[in-house]
Each structure stands twice: as structure tokens, then as C-alpha cells.
Amino acid sequence: MFILGNFFKAIAIVLRVFIYYEIFSIAIYALMSWFPSPYYSPIRSFFYASSEIVLRPLRKFIPPIGMIDITPMIAILLLVFIDNFVVQSLFDLAVRLR
Numbered sequence: 001m002f003i004l005g006n007f008f009k010a011i012a013i014v015l016r017v018f019i020y021y022e023i024f025s026i027a028i029y030a031l032m033s034w035f036p037s038p039y040y041s042p043i044r045s046f047f048y049a050s051s052e053i054v055l056r057p058l059r060k061f062i063p064p065i066g067m068i069d070i071t072p073m074i075a076i077l078l079l080v081f082i083d084n085f086v087v088q089s090l091f092d093l094a095v096r097l098r
Contacts, residue, residue: 005097012090019083023076025050030072054079 029051032044054075062071 001097005094007094008090008097009094012087012094015090016083016087019079019087022051022054023079026054026072026075026079029055 029047055071058071
């Protein structure tokens with residue numbers, strides 16, 4: 001059963017890395033949105049594209065409040081919840097299967 005335990009541990013690690021990357025990307029995107037850029041920036045478009053993976057589906061359900069978009073904050077909270085619930089459950093399952 002140790003092979004299955006190692007498999008679940010590997011899945012948990014990959015998910016955790018993806019979640020941390022998305023949290024970082026969303027935070028940088030939200031900070032960069034406060035400063036207007038008059039020209040094309042490849043860094044800005046990179047963080048926009050990588051954060052839209054999570055933000056686009058949430059924007060269908062969460063409308064902006066006036067001029068304020070609270071979707072990045074809700075996305076980060078949702079990612080933290082997934083990390084603490086799903087990923088930690090996978091780690092615990094991997095430990096029990098070893």
C-alpha cells in the first residue's frame with residue numbers, strides 16, 4: 001500500500017504548489033491593477049493570464065461591488081480553504097497508507 005500512499009502524497013504536493021502559485025499570481029495581479037500602465041507589459045499580461053484560470057469562473061457568480069472587484073480576495077480565501085481541506089486530507093491519507 002506504500003505505492004498508493006506515495007501517489008497520494010505526490011498529488012498533494014503538486015496541488016499545493018499549484019495553489020501557492022495561484023495565490024501569489026492573484027496577489028501580484030491585484031496589486032498591479034492599482035497602477036495603470038499606458039503601454040503593453042509582458043509581466044502584467046503574464047500575471048493576468050495565470051490568475052484568470054481561477055478568477056474567470058468566479059466572476060460569473062460574483063459581481064463587482066461598485067468599482068471594487070472582490071473576486072481576488074474570495075479566490076484567495078477559496079484556495080486557502082482547498083489547501084487546508086483537500087490537500088491536507090490527501091497528506092493524511094498518504095501517511096495512513098504507508
